[in-house]
Amino acid sequence: MCSTRACKSSDSSTVTDATISPITLEVRNLSTHFFTREGVAKAVNDVSFSVAPGEIMGLVGESGSGKSMTGYSIMGLIDAPGKIVGGNIFLKGRDLRGFDAEQMRDVRGNRIAMIFQDPMMTLNPVLRIDTQMIEAIQAHEPVSREKALARAREALVQVGIPSPDERLFAYPHQFSGGMRQRVAIATALLMKPDLIIADEPTTALDVTIQGQILYEMQKLCRVSNTALIWITHDLSVIAGLADHVCVMYAGRIVERGSVAQVLDQPRHPYTRGLIDSVPSHSGTRGTTLKQIPGMTPSLLALPSGCAFRERCHWADNTCRDDPAERTDMAAHGVRCCHPLEGQA
Amino acid sequence: MLVYIIRRVFQSALVLFLMSLLVFVGVFAIGNPIDILISAQADQKDIEAATAALGLDKPLWSQYWVFLKGVAAGDLGRSFAFNIPAIQLIFERMPATFELALVAMVMAVGLGIPLGLLAGLKPNSWVGKLIMTGSILGFSLPTFWVGLLLIMVFAVQLGWLPSNGRGPTTNLFGIPVSFLSVEGLQHLLLPALNLALYKLSLIIRLTRAGTQEALLQDYVKFARAKGLSSARVVGVHVLKNIMIPIVTVIGLEFGSVIAFAIVTESIFAWPGMGKLIIDAIAVLDRPVIVAYLLVIVTIFIVINLVVDLVYSLLDPRVRLSESKG
Amino acid sequence: MMNAPASLAVESPWQRLRRDFMESRLAMFGLILLGLVVFVAICAPLISMQNPYDLKQVSIEDSRMAPGSTMSTGKTALLGTDEQGRDLLSAIFYGLRISLMVGVTSTFFAMLIGLSIGLFAAYAGGRTDSAIMRLVDIQLSFPAILIALILLAVLGQGIDKTIVALITVQWAYYARTVRGAALAERQKEYMEAARVLALPTARVIFRHLLPNCLPPLIVIATVQVAHAIALEATLSYLGIGVPVTEPSLGMLIRNGFEYMLSGKYWISFYPGIALLITIVAINLVADQLRDVLNPRLQK
Numbered sequence: 001m002c003s004t005r006a007c008k009s010s011d012s013s014t015v016t017d018a019t020i021s022p023i024t025l026e027v028r029n030l031s032t033h034f035f036t037r038e039g040v041a042k043a044v045n046d047v048s049f050s051v052a053p054g055e056i057m058g059l060v061g062e063s064g065s066g067k068s069m070t071g072y073s074i075m076g077l078i079d080a081p082g083k084i085v086g087g088n089i090f091l092k093g094r095d096l097r098g099f100d101a102e103q104m105r106d107v108r109g110n111r112i113a114m115i116f117q118d119p120m121m122t123l124n125p126v127l128r129i130d131t132q133m134i135e136a137i138q139a140h141e142p143v144s145r146e147k148a149l150a151r152a153r154e155a156l157v158q159v160g161i162p163s164p165d166e167r168l169f170a171y172p173h174q175f176s177g178g179m180r181q182r183v184a185i186a187t188a189l190l191m192k193p194d195l196i197i198a199d200e201p202t203t204a205l206d207v208t209i210q211g212q213i214l215y216e217m218q219k220l221c222r223v224s225n226t227a228l229i230w231i232t233h234d235l236s237v238i239a240g241l242a243d244h245v246c247v248m249y250a251g252r253i254v255e256r257g258s259v260a261q262v263l264d265q266p267r268h269p270y271t272r273g274l275i276d277s278v279p280s281h282s283g284t285r286g287t288t289l290k291q292i293p294g295m296t297p298s299l300l301a302l303p304s305g306c307a308f309r310e311r312c313h314w315a316d317n318t319c320r321d322d323p324a325e326r327t328d329m330a331a332h333g334v335r336c337c338h339p340l341e342g343q344a
Numbered sequence: 345m346l347v348y349i350i351r352r353v354f355q356s357a358l359v360l361f362l363m364s365l366l367v368f369v370g371v372f373a374i375g376n377p378i379d380i381l382i383s384a385q386a387d388q389k390d391i392e393a394a395t396a397a398l399g400l401d402k403p404l405w406s407q408y409w410v411f412l413k414g415v416a417a418g419d420l421g422r423s424f425a426f427n428i429p430a431i432q433l434i435f436e437r438m439p440a441t442f443e444l445a446l447v448a449m450v451m452a453v454g455l456g457i458p459l460g461l462l463a464g465l466k467p468n469s470w471v472g473k474l475i476m477t478g479s480i481l482g483f484s485l486p487t488f489w490v491g492l493l494l495i496m497v498f499a500v501q502l503g504w505l506p507s508n509g510r511g512p513t514t515n516l517f518g519i520p521v522s523f524l525s526v527e528g529l530q531h532l533l534l535p536a537l538n539l540a541l542y543k544l545s546l547i548i549r550l551t552r553a554g555t556q557e558a559l560l561q562d563y564v565k566f567a568r569a570k571g572l573s574s575a576r577v578v579g580v581h582v583l584k585n586i587m588i589p590i591v592t593v594i595g596l597e598f599g600s601v602i603a604f605a606i607v608t609e610s611i612f613a614w615p616g617m618g619k620l621i622i623d624a625i626a627v628l629d630r631p632v633i634v635a636y637l638l639v640i641v642t643i644f645i646v647i648n649l650v651v652d653l654v655y656s657l658l659d660p661r662v663r664l665s666e667s668k669g
Numbered sequence: 670m671m672n673a674p675a676s677l678a679v680e681s682p683w684q685r686l687r688r689d690f691m692e693s694r695l696a697m698f699g700l701i702l703l704g705l706v707v708f709v710a711i712c713a714p715l716i717s718m719q720n721p722y723d724l725k726q727v728s729i730e731d732s733r734m735a736p737g738s739t740m741s742t743g744k745t746a747l748l749g750t751d752e753q754g755r756d757l758l759s760a761i762f763y764g765l766r767i768s769l770m771v772g773v774t775s776t777f778f779a780m781l782i783g784l785s786i787g788l789f790a791a792y793a794g795g796r797t798d799s800a801i802m803r804l805v806d807i808q809l810s811f812p813a814i815l816i817a818l819i820l821l822a823v824l825g826q827g828i829d830k831t832i833v834a835l836i837t838v839q840w841a842y843y844a845r846t847v848r849g850a851a852l853a854e855r856q857k858e859y860m861e862a863a864r865v866l867a868l869p870t871a872r873v874i875f876r877h878l879l880p881n882c883l884p885p886l887i888v889i890a891t892v893q894v895a896h897a898i899a900l901e902a903t904l905s906y907l908g909i910g911v912p913v914t915e916p917s918l919g920m921l922i923r924n925g926f927e928y929m930l931s932g933k934y935w936i937s938f939y940p941g942i943a944l945l946i947t948i949v950a951i952n953l954v955a956d957q958l959r960d961v962l963n964p965r966l967q968k
Contacts, residue, residue, distance in 0.1 A: 075569060109571030116569075121562035126584050135580075136570040187570065359807065484952045486899040488906045489941050492922065496934055507930065600812035607814070607903055611926075622907055625822040633822060640815065648810065 023090075024194050024227035025074070026050040030087035032066075032073045034299075041299035043069040043082065045251035051195065054225040056218065058238035058259070060274070061248035064296050067231045070248070071197045074229075075114055076104040092194060110140045113188035117200040119180035123172040130168040133187050140191055155186035159216060178209035185213070189220065195227045202237065214241050235274055239263055247271050250297060250307035253325070257332035267332065267339040269312045306337060314338045352652060356645040363641045423632045425624070430635035434617060438639075439519050440510055441616030444608065445601045447523065447536040452543035453594060459544075460551020465578065467556065475548060482545030487604060491538040491611040498534060505534050508613035535612040539605060543597055550593060554586035561585075588655065595651030599644045689961040699953025706947050710765045717759035718744050722914065729754045733928065736935050749935040751925060757935065760921055761943045767917040768947070771828065772898035775835035780890055782836065783843025790844065791851035802848065808841040813900055821909040831910045835897050846889060850882040884962040891955035895948045902944055918944045 032044035044066045051057045061067045072078050074089055076096065089096040091111060099107065108114075116122045123132060133152035137143055143151075149168070156164035159182040172180055181201055188196055198217070202210040218241055221228045230242060238245050238259060245262050247255040247270065255268040266272045273292035294311035297303060303310055305320040312319070319337045327333040423430045463475040482490075499507035511528030513520035522528030558564065559582065567577045606618035613619070617636060624632040691697060714720065736749040736757075748757040790801040808816070820834040902919030904910035906926075911917045916924070918940045925936030 077565065077568060105571050105573065107571070108569055114566075114569040116562060116566055118562060122566040124563040124567070124581050124585065126588070127581070135572060135576065139570065139572045139576070184566075480952060480956070481949070484895055484899070484948050485945065486903050486906075486919075486948070488903050488919075489922070489944060492926070492929070492937060492941055495929060496938065500930060500932070500934070596810070603812040603815045606818070607907065610907055621818070622909075625818070625909060628822075637819060641811075644811065 022052070023050050024053050024055075024092060025229075026088075026090040027070075027074065028088045028090070030070065030073055030084070030089060032069055032078055032082055032084045034082040036081055036300070039300040042251050042302070043299060044073055046087070047248075047251075047253055048087075049246050049253065049256065051227040051229060053194070053227055054222055055244070056221060056228045056230060056242045058242035058245035059229055059231045059248060060233065060235060060238055060245055062233055062296055064250075064299065065248040066251040066299075067248050068199050071114065071199050071229065071231055074197060075108055075112060077108075077114075106140065109136055109193075110191045111193050112195045112197065113191070113193040115181070115184050115188050115196065115198040115201045118204050119177060119184050119201075120172065122184055123180060125172050127171075128168075129170055129172065129183060133168075133183075133190060136187050136190050151190060152186075155190050156183070158189065158220070159183075159186045160212075161186070177205050178213065181205060181209075181213060182216070185217065185220075189224075189226075192224065193226060195229070196221070197229045197231070199231045200233070201230075203232070203234070210237070217241070235263065235278060247274070250302055251299065252307065252335060253333075254308070254336065255332075255334045261332045265332075267334040268308075268336050269314055269338075269340060270308050272340055273311075306335075314340075349653070352649055356649055360638075360641060360645060364638055423624075423629055425627055425629045425632070430631040431639075433620065433632060434635050434639055437615060437617045437620050439521065440614060441602060441605050441609070441618060443521055443523065444532070444535055444539060444614060444616060445598065445605055447532055448539035448601055448605075449543065449594070449598055451536060451540040452547055455540075456544045456547030457551050457590070460548040461555055461578070461583075463548065464552040464555025464559070467552070476552070479545040479548040482541045483549070485541075487538060487542060487607045488611055490541055491535075491608060494534050494538055495611070506531050507534070510615055535608050535614050538611070539601060539608045542604065543601060546597065547590065547594070550590055551586060554589060555582060558582045558585050592651055592655050595647060595654065599647045602643060603640065686961060690957055693957045693960075696953055696957030699950045699957070702946060702950035703954055706765060706950060707769065709762055710769045713759075713762040713766045717762045718756050719759050720763070722763065733933055733936070735933075736939075748939045749933075751921070751936045752928065757939055760916070761918070761940055764916055764918040764921050764940060765943060765947065767828070767911060767915055768898050768901060768919070768944070771832055771835065771901045771911070771917060772894050775832045775897050775901075776839065776890055776894045778832075779836045779839035779893070780843050780886070783840040784847050784886075786840070787844035787847030788851055791848045791855070798848075802845070805841045805845050809845065813838040813896075814903065817900060817904055818909070821904065826909060826912050828911050828915060831901055831904060834904070835900060838900065839893055839897065842889065842893070843886070846885060847882055850885060854881050888955060888959045888962055891951060891958055895951040895955065898944070898951075899948055918947075 027050065028048050030044055030047045031042065034041040034043055047066070047070055049057065059067045059070065069078070069082075073084050074096070076099075078084060084097065087097075091107070096104065096107065123129070130149060130152060133155070134145060134148040137148040137151060138145075153164050153168060156167060161167055161179060161182055167175075167183075172183075175183065184201070202213050205213065214237065217228065217230075220226070230238070232238065242259050244258045245256065246253045247262065247268065249270050255262055255266065255271045262271060263275060266275055270292070273290075276290045277292060279289055292311055297307060297310070304322075306312075306315070306323050309315040309319040316338075321337075323335050323337045325333050325335040326339075423433050426433060459475050463472045463479075466472045467476075495507045498505045509531060511522045511531035512525055513522045513528065514524050515521075516524065523532055563581060563585075564577060567581050572581075602617075605614075605616060606621060608614065609616045609618035610622055617639075620632065621636045623629075624636065709716065732750060732752050732754040734746055734750045736747060737745065738749065739745055744756075746756045746758065748761070751757055751760060786801060790798045793801075816838050817834045820837060821830060824830040824833065901910055901917060902922070905917050905919030906923045908923065911920055913920065913924075921940035922937045922944070925933075925938075925940070928934075928936050
């Protein structure tokens, strides 16, 4: 289920001139580099995508692919030695890159919220839950403590936490992992943001809890029309949750499209490899598990041209040149010299 | 919780008892104070009389038993040199030492935590590096040498502050204190600074390390992602987390501050317990030595106990898990 | 994620240690300074103008002369003379000798004793281990100066007694560190392997365990030498350390203290500077060693 308008291809450069654009987030040619003693790591390399209100986009890749860094770049949380070196980030039409520190601070937690992977360490262990939720509200709005407390309580109810009144006065270590993540989600929803970026929020949780959280997130986003970017390495999560997906490798987007397109008809060898390496029920027992040969290259020592060519079955000399992204009529984009055709 | 307290108190009492035994045996078994207190012309009879009067002719275990009975009654013997009860002598000098130690701790904490925070937040700036270098110096230089330097610069060369003695005292809740008058403060400043320096460096280093570690934690990232101001992130989130180990250290260090006061008191001729013990050792005034050591050990044990309790109050993880099981 | 390309050079741990150490100019400066101090201490009789403790060479007429003045023997006292007429520079050289000797000797023996006890505790395990560690904890919870004070009050003055006191103060720290390191190393696989191969325990300890526990020990020992020197100076200053006949730097400072207020500052000040230089040099070296040997900072 994908509205073609949402799956914009990267080489279209028009954006509406209206100050408030219907698209929640548009990222254009974003590049974030890390300048270390050993060299420059291009963590995010010319990345573009957009997300519409109420839409869920999956950002898939292995560790080191740059997916988390993309999220941080949008939030403005890149610290030295990293720096956003190019591109634009349009939040409802306004370019965040032009914002100063105070303006960015106002956006964070307010218009864009982020959820992290490990809820034990994201919640400060020595502060109570109510303190941590109330401060998220009071940082952006002059609201009394009582009102803020009431809103926090409401948010906890929304994410399905039982006995919210007691829970508010508890400490993080008194919650289970799944509950803590729900608290983090509740905190993210407090200011009714336009966009939520979730960075592998269920990776550290049991599969059953994971399922519950996914369901909740999906429901909440539809109801409040909040855009959601779900960063993960787990394709199966994306399959059940997202509307459209971008696959990242070594800092670049190598394939994009609706979930149906990308997962059923992958065109990039890496995507294909990812899908194939998931053990499935349909294979006969005793067949070897498929894997992508080789290892993710270090961002400091990327091969020239297509970053995947050293692990790609179909690579040849033309892959030494950097492939440009090409999009077909159905807005299914791929960055590859020899995109795969057709089979499932 | 109560069980925990009782257990700790019992352990402390045991340690105290063992220490008293060690101290007693150590001090009494070696050295003969009679030789110092009796004039050289005394003949054998006088020596014997004096020995008997001080109870030094009885066997060791008997002397210890007398001693224990005395302790139970609150009497730790009379000072050989001053001929007043040793414990009274110590209590007379205690307020001076405590005042010095407290002011020094306040200085060390009041300056140490902000400086350490600053050094942790901006480790590569010139301010951060300056603070760190200063702390290395403060940590490695012997206290008495710094005291020397302070006297040389501020008392001799500049003549701003007095170099010895305690200022005039006024009574605060019945305890004589000297910080309530300007002159008292002048006398207090240099010795307190001297005493504080070592602890100050320690606290700076601890706070800095704690801050640097805290800044890498996820909860700081999350706090920033919520859009909290830097002031709140540092002032509330970071600070509360690093306070716990720092408070523990501060508490434990207070005891050692009292011990280190020995040196400072000697340099600045501050009339406290420390100077008393040095003088007592020089003349082998056993009752005073024993009384001082016992008092100090007791102080230590009490401090350790209090710190443990405060720590469990501050860290909710410890407190709540204790109450559950 | 941000992995540096693997270094192709193969060098021994010692070479790498030296290379990393030399990266800090401050540490190199400290090392040079330290070398100078040690040199002076060892060669004191050869480079001093006079032996300040040989009464025949000292004249009371020269007492309390300002730096740069000429003594009765015709030589110049670069740093002045003390109240006995001794040339201060020579006194400092000899004093350095004693300070360093006391510091290094006590640290060495404390390390030896602490190491043995710590290893023993780690291997004995169980209640022996707990008992020893309780003792260690109790001792460590008291400030060094107090323990030294008690000991010296009982034992009296003297260089050997001071060394004993310093050893007593320091051993516990080594014992605890070594025991902790030994326990951690025991869990590691190479120890399993050594056990499986039925290597004799002594060999396991010396060839396998010890070299891995060594880095933190080196750092601690270096810092402790500075502490020992500082503590000895403090004790001597208080009059309960080394005797007047063989003064260390601390004793020299004590002797000169009473002249501070009358303006004859050099008698205390210059020995103090010598002490400062020694301690700072050791600390500079120790700090860099700590950074270099810290496995967590190994990149």
